[in-house]
Amino acid sequence: MRPFLILSAVFSTLLLLAILESLSSAGEEADIQGNFGAPIPGLNAGQLATFEFGRSVFKKSFTRSEGLGPHFNATSCVSCHEDPVEGGSSQRYRDFFLAGKFTPEGELEKIYPNCTEFNELLQRQECCLPSMVIPHYGPKGTRDNPITNGVEHPRLDQADVIARRNAPPMFGIGIFRLVPDPEILSREDPEDLDGDGISGRINRIEDEDNQIGRFGYKCQTASIEAFNRGALNNQMGITSNSIEFAMGPSQDEKFFLDELFRTRTAYAQVAAPMDELVDYDEVSDPELSRGELIALVFFQENLAAPRRGRITSSVRRGASIFAELNCTACHVPSLNTRIGKIHPYTDLLLHDMGPELADGITMKQALGTEFRTQPLWGLCAHPPFLHDGRAATVRAAIMLHGGEAEASRNAYAGLNEQDTLMLHRFLESL
Known part of the structure; x- marks a missing residue:
């Protein structure tokens, strides 16, 4: 697809967004639901073409000759976001691991392979990993020169922290960019001034114009573009330039893209935003074109939110129990957006x-015990649950809640069999 067609679709989306905003009010429902993997309703033919081109990039299996590596965990986005369809989560065999070490100042930073026998230049060029993500695959040396191409794995005995991650589902998350800052800030209570035991706080992203983080398990990025560029680099070794910095001389084009993505992410990566956009393989950087990146972001920003199941009397009773347990203090049933009300919980x-x-x-301002409230829409379509996939069932996930959620967890554990059944029917309907 030619870049001007992609940009035309982007411009059309801005017009669509403006129309939707003009027709919506704070109390109206946003029309964003659809089948898993489908686009949000209302896209025109050009936008649908861009959406499907983005899906093809999402499903593309990269090869070494196209820039895969030198270190990588997967060959495509869909490798880890395949369940129940592209854009979803994955089973635990696709989990990956993060590893870091603490600096004398207490900051968590990525670890490197054991390259101490090399000079500093070789260590940086051949052995540097892009982030805290531990790669499953990497470059290997030859019999005659076993170290020129680097080493395959970091030495985990250097790590102070090792953590597991399960890929998060992406259905409907693009709408989070349309939630106004005041809507999020209205529920922030970092000092628990109201004394309810809930002290939610934002993760403000300094290297993304100090915007509020919305994406990732720790709200570590403020835009889907930044989240994508980080995952491409950290999981596949695919480099890309920020859309803003890849723009041509046309100021109009730049304006429209700035409005769409609402962020400047020059070097935004998921865990290490200032990493260089080079990976020292034999493929010139950037390895993903501007058009491919725009389409990939467009696809994820316009994935429909999961369609709600049938609301029965049992589901309504379960919703009441959910509120009585104070689960709604964090899993807020609805948020106001620029195009109407949504229900991600x-x-x-x-x-x-x-x-x-x-x-x-730790990621940006998020501490090691802190996580973003996971959206519950489409909950039962993508087990396992939790950030590390350790919970095979909804009950197991709830029982692992602690900290600010401990009181709600204990109340859940004390429910009788009938109320537990009603609650689970409600969750299954989301």
Whole structure:
């Protein structure tokens, strides 16, 4: 697809967004639901073409000759986001691991392979990993020269923290960019001034114009573009330039893209935003074109939110129990957006989840015990659950809640069999 067609679709989306905003009010429902993997309703033919081109990039299996590596965990986005369809989560065999070490100042930073026998230049060029993500695959040397191409794995005995991750589902998350900052900030209470035991707070992203983080398990990025560029680099070794910095001389084109993505992410990577956009393989950088990146972001920003199941009397009773347990203090049933009301059951805030779920990984301002409230829409379509996939069932996931959620967890554990059944029917309907 030619770049001007992609940009035309982007411009059309801005017009669509403007129309939707003009027709919506705070109390109206946003029309964003659809089948898993489908686009949000209302896209025109050009936008649908861009959406499907983005899907093809999402499903593309990269090869070494196209820039894969030198270190990587997967060959495509869909490798880890395949369940139940592209854009979803994955089973645990696709999990990956993060590893970091603490600086004398207490900052968590990535670890490197054992390259101490090389000079500094070789260490940086041949052995540097892009982030805290531990690669499953990497470059290997030859019999005659076993170290020129680097080493395959970091030495984990250098790590102070090792944490597991399960890929998060992406259905409907693009709409989070349309939640106004005041809507998120209205629920922030970092000092728990109201004394309810809930102290949610934002993760403000300094290297993304100090915007509020909305994406990732720790709200570590403020845009889907930044999240994508980080995952491409960290998981596949695919480099890309920020859309803003890849723009041509046309100021109009730049304006429209700035409005669409609402962020400047010059070097934004998921865990290490200032990493260089080079990876020292034999393929010239950037390895993903501007058009491919725009389409990939467009695809994920316009994935429909999961369609709600049938609302029965049992589901309504379960919703009441959910509120009585105070689960709605964090899993907020609805958020106002620029195009109407949505129902993701999240507040987009960080919460202390206690020692049982703590993994020690810090990202931006998020501490090792803190995680974003996970959206619950489409919940039962993508087990396993939790950030590390350790929970095979909804009940197991709830029982692992601690910290700010401990009181709700204990109340859940005390429910009788009938109320537990009603609650689970409600969750299954989301």
